[in-house]
Amino acid sequence: MKFAVIGATGYVGSAVVKELAGRGHEVTAFARNTDKVWQNENVKAVAADVLSDGFAKELQGFDAVISAFNPGWSNPNIGADYSRGAAAIVEAAKAAAVPYLLVVGGAGSLYVAPGLQVIDTPDFPREIYDGADAARRHLADLLPRRDVNWAFVSPPARLGADAGFSEAKTGRYRLGQDDLLLDGDGAAGISVADLAVAIADDVEQKAHLYSRFTVASA
Template sequence: MKKIAVIGATGYVGQAVVNELANRGHQVTAFARNTNKVAQHANIKAVAADVTSTDFAQALEGFDAVVSAFNPGWTNPNIGTDFTRGANAIVEAAKAANVPYLLVVGGAGSLYVAPNVQLIDTPDFPKEIFDGANAARHLLNDLRDRRDVNWAFVSPPALLGVTAGFSEERTGSYRLGTEDLLMNGEIPAGISVADLAIAIADDVEQQAHLFKRFTVASNS
């Protein structure tokens, strides 16, 4: 059993991660702006938090790992700016708190589809999510050479859950990748949010990708 914090605990990914970790018996602290939306569970403690507050680093002290599923919302017109400010604040708080393992949930946009070509740079990439995806790409680039904070970064596949036309089925299995967009034949691969949460929980338990980015997708 580990003490694990989840930031952005009421979001699409955050909720699934909180539930998966709690069901595995971990002590989960769920940081959220609105704690009323946090799942009720014996292993879950809901804590209201503003990641940009000066005392947030103190709130991250004492955890075995922290998962950041922070996202200011895809419909937020200032998502790029707000994501960058919040994500940078989380990284600096994790550094100050000496967090053993900070797993940042990013986007698929920074995965490579060809040599030196990332998904976000392809003509069909949706313009409405470009700013948020670009901010996540910059965050990853900033983290790559850092060794003063114990980071890892996970990129979901191109199709995440029912909102992207994929499945919500919890299969309990997944496949791992590194820097390239995972494919299912000729089309981009997907994963359910429940299976993504399994992959995230597995990685947090094993702390398997320190100073690395990885990606996951369904086996089918």
């Protein structure tokens, strides 16, 4: 199968590129700096600007597109930049008639109680609020849409070593929908390698069309 990964040099994007290529798929890795794209015979690195007028043409001919677009958590304009880029990617996917666009979002929009999302809890880090809120609003914009074949994945609260979890690949995970997954009394986690496994499984099967899902370590 042929897949495209937007944001292919980021934490999640690079792991997805490796997982898909390792399964023998043809992967086109879109990145601002192609020198940082993981090199493999199944991977084609392409320099791309998601805001360019011609980006829709770049998305034609794939079985699915994974958007791991993120303008950077240290970017002081992350909220506005994420919103603008994410919207452009969706419109490009629509114009290109992409069969399945999987957007990698955040955990902030998951629910910890009826009507209460992670992002609105008192302990949510203020320094990443703008980016998390932009991802939450992007999901809200996608939910009613049927003119583009979207899906949205939220990682768990603890993603990889930076969040106090593991970086080990087990190949196992469990699925959820809109609620934050737990491990005992605490938030569950997953390694980025296992998140990539879940993402690869999903795009191979186009398993969550028009819906959001979440994953955590099994």
